[in-house]
Amino acid sequence: MASIKDVAGLAGVSVATVSRVLNDKGYVGQSTRENVEQAIKQLNYKPNEVARSLFKKKSNTIGLIVPDIMNPFFTELARSVEDTATNLGYNVILCNSDGDSEKEQSYLEVLRQNYVNGIIVSSNTLTANQVEELNIPVVSIDREISKGLPTIVVENHKGAVLATQFLQSKGCTKIAHIRGTDGVVNAEERCSGYLEVVSNEPWFSDSCIVNGNFDMQSSIEATKELFMNHPDVDGIFAANDIMAIGAIKVAHQLGKKVPEQIKIVGFDGITLSTVMTPELTTIVQPIYELGEKATIVLVNQMEQQPLEKTYYRLDVELIERNST
Amino acid sequence: MASIKDVAGLAGVSVATVSRVLNDKGYVGQSTRENVEQAIKQLNYKPNEVARSLFKKKSNTIGLIVPDIMNPFFTELARSVEDTATNLGYNVILCNSDGDSEKEQSYLEVLRQNYVNGIIVSSNTLTANQVEELNIPVVSIDREISKGLPTIVVENHKGAVLATQFLQSKGCTKIAHIRGTDGVVNAEERCSGYLEVVSNEPWFSDSCIVNGNFDMQSSIEATKELFMNHPDVDGIFAANDIMAIGAIKVAHQLGKKVPEQIKIVGFDGITLSTVMTPELTTIVQPIYELGEKATIVLVNQMEQQPLEKTYYRLDVELIERNST
DNA sequence: TTGAAAGCGTTACCAT
DNA sequence: ATGGTAACGCTTTCAA
Numbered sequence: 001m002a003s004i005k006d007v008a009g010l011a012g013v014s015v016a017t018v019s020r021v022l023n024d025k026g027y028v029g030q031s032t033r034e035n036v037e038q039a040i041k042q043l044n045y046k047p048n049e050v051a052r053s054l055f056k057k058k059s060n061t062i063g064l065i066v067p068d069i070m071n072p073f074f075t076e077l078a079r080s081v082e083d084t085a086t087n088l089g090y091n092v093i094l095c096n097s098d099g100d101s102e103k104e105q106s107y108l109e110v111l112r113q114n115y116v117n118g119i120i121v122s123s124n125t126l127t128a129n130q131v132e133e134l135n136i137p138v139v140s141i142d143r144e145i146s147k148g149l150p151t152i153v154v155e156n157h158k159g160a161v162l163a164t165q166f167l168q169s170k171g172c173t174k175i176a177h178i179r180g181t182d183g184v185v186n187a188e189e190r191c192s193g194y195l196e197v198v199s200n201e202p203w204f205s206d207s208c209i210v211n212g213n214f215d216m217q218s219s220i221e222a223t224k225e226l227f228m229n230h231p232d233v234d235g236i237f238a239a240n241d242i243m244a245i246g247a248i249k250v251a252h253q254l255g256k257k258v259p260e261q262i263k264i265v266g267f268d269g270i271t272l273s274t275v276m277t278p279e280l281t282t283i284v285q286p287i288y289e290l291g292e293k294a295t296i297v298l299v300n301q302m303e304q305q306p307l308e309k310t311y312y313r314l315d316v317e318l319i320e321r322n323s324t
Numbered sequence: 325m326a327s328i329k330d331v332a333g334l335a336g337v338s339v340a341t342v343s344r345v346l347n348d349k350g351y352v353g354q355s356t357r358e359n360v361e362q363a364i365k366q367l368n369y370k371p372n373e374v375a376r377s378l379f380k381k382k383s384n385t386i387g388l389i390v391p392d393i394m395n396p397f398f399t400e401l402a403r404s405v406e407d408t409a410t411n412l413g414y415n416v417i418l419c420n421s422d423g424d425s426e427k428e429q430s431y432l433e434v435l436r437q438n439y440v441n442g443i444i445v446s447s448n449t450l451t452a453n454q455v456e457e458l459n460i461p462v463v464s465i466d467r468e469i470s471k472g473l474p475t476i477v478v479e480n481h482k483g484a485v486l487a488t489q490f491l492q493s494k495g496c497t498k499i500a501h502i503r504g505t506d507g508v509v510n511a512e513e514r515c516s517g518y519l520e521v522v523s524n525e526p527w528f529s530d531s532c533i534v535n536g537n538f539d540m541q542s543s544i545e546a547t548k549e550l551f552m553n554h555p556d557v558d559g560i561f562a563a564n565d566i567m568a569i570g571a572i573k574v575a576h577q578l579g580k581k582v583p584e585q586i587k588i589v590g591f592d593g594i595t596l597s598t599v600m601t602p603e604l605t606t607i608v609q610p611i612y613e614l615g616e617k618a619t620i621v622l623v624n625q626m627e628q629q630p631l632e633k634t635y636y637r638l639d640v641e642l643i644e645r646n647s648t
Numbered sequence: 649t650t651g652a653a654a655g656c657g658t659t660a661c662c663a664t
Numbered sequence: 665a666t667g668g669t670a671a672c673g674c675t676t677t678c679a680a
Contacts, residue, residue: 017666048658050438082420093416094406095406272599339651350649378673378674
């Protein structure tokens with residue numbers, strides 16, 4: 001692996017000069033520049049990023065911390081972050097926290113030790129203080145950590161209202177909600193949207209809301225419990241698609257026809273929601289755009305560019321398919 | 325951010341000594357060691373990984389290059405690689421190549437410039453020579469690059485035979501195959517397994533094989549074409565689960581009942597195959613284990629440990645569910 | 649048992 | 665316009 005010294009030697013100049021042409025900084029004579037470029041080509045020289053990082057105290061890398069890449073929502077997010085980061089000249093280090101705050105902390109430490117330029121994180125446990133102390137640009141995605149921090153989220157409340165009203169408009173007379181993970185902001189928001197629509201209905205009671213953890217297994221259990229207490233439920237709004245799919249499975253098992261006897265709507269708009277049968281009616285988030293926006297906001301912050309806006313709440317949209 | 329100098333200063337020793345206790349290398353007096361550890365704690369000192377990397381010419385990082393993390397197979401693979409790497413003390417940089425050899429090359433270069441210790445790659449275009457030139461440990465996964473290179477794959481041929489025979493045993497009288505991407509080794513192997521079973525059947529003709537690209541869209545088109553030419557097909561073996569799901573969708577659209585009128589089996593055993601309706605009969609690969617094995621083999625190579633074995637072909641298993 | 653110093657590959661400042 | 669050199673934070677060799 002040729003180093004800058006080799007290039008300097010071959011071109012008959014100092015390393016300082018090579019560095020200047022490399023970075024297009026400072027004065028370099030035309031012929032000198034050509035010499036150097038010649039030598040670079042000849043040696044197939046590529047600057048050593050680690051040495052650069054050491055000097056700059058920046059590694060051209062951003063960390064992405066998500067609970068679990070296996071959740072399709074985060075898969076799509078990760079892909080868009082990776083795409084966008086690559087286009088902007090950054091690498092991404094992937095971290096799965098499993099929502100565990102110890103893992104989060106440890107990743108945060110590792111990322112710092114590696115001089116990442118910035119971090120995109122989706123966390124429930126991280127506090128504003130911890131982020132402050134890090135002293136690295138951070139963008140929070142999907143979940144809000146603190147109003148002051150750069151954040152990219154969606155219209156959770158609105159989406160939930162949309163979903164619930166839609167079920168009403170389809171003739172549902174008793175609508176239940178499968179909640180997301182306790183303590184996660186977006187789960188609260190979606191639940192409150194649901195409540196806004198139905199809390200004054202005569203049939204409503206607290207047990208129309210059952211608790212899931214944004215994953216399939218918890219949803220299956222929650223749905224079973226729900227049907228036990230309320231066999232007459234004819235509409236379900238699940239706080240994400242995976243849980244909606246779980247609910248559909250249970251409905252099938254219990255011999256309830258979807259959408260004839262029970263209508264179900266999800267939230268997220270993951271690709272999966274279009275490939276299953278029946279295709280899922282859902283509140284679609286612009287997932288790719290979320291990741292893109294987050295990356296751009298982060299990079300702007302890293303590069304100290306003016307931030308017109310640091311808090312984005314992107315819009316959502318109801319897409320009707322065959323589960324309603 | 326405290327540096328090793330700060331620690332040395334506070335402990336009243338030289339940086340060399342601090343380095344020794346940090347790495348547990350060389351002689352350090354008991355009381356000196358305690359002093360240093362004291363200082364480290366007090367300053368909450370964490371060694372700078374970038375500086376270490378520069379000296380060691382290794383960054384404690386491995387690169388993972390996959391075609392597309394959005395393909396559930398690679399999602400699961402990525403998760404297992406990340407888990408295993410983390411346990412062994414390595415970070416992972418994620419790269420999506422989209423099967424594009426230019427992107428692959430560019431990632432390879434970036435990874436090298438960042439002193440990654442090793443690379444796990446799933447590629448069709450990479451050649452043995454290119455890997456040689458890299459001069460970095462590489463493990464090939466899911467697809468074989470060259471016999472000489474460390475490789476983790478599965479029993480593709482056997483799985484295909486299993487799948488096809490199973491369809492026969494279920495009474496299918498005309499079995500078609502949706503092939504994987506042209507030029508990809510595992511697609512060839514799966515196709516040859518299929519051929520082994522049916523090529524001598526009286527009903528068989530080349531047009532019983534249609535071409536897909538391991539993704540949903542291509543499979544949908546391929547399946548339509550298939551039913552056009554062979555309306556009497558009553559069994560399909562798809563080279564992966566996503567394509568099998570696509571085939572099921574098309575069957576539905578055409579009013580063919582699965583599994584009554586047509587039986588379908590996939591390959592991979594992605595989580596998705598159990599959440600859809602009907603649940604998919606498929607050849608299950610040990611995906612998590614693939615990633616784990618690949619990481620372990622790679623790390624052994626990186627750490628110059630004896631490699632008992634460098635080529636693994638893991639077993640597969642047919643799981644019968646509701647699509648057959 | 650400990651310390652001084654060279655070196656890893658860059659960049660940026662100060663001279664010339 | 666160009667070169668010398670300190671510095672980034674660490675590890676390792678050599679000496680003491």
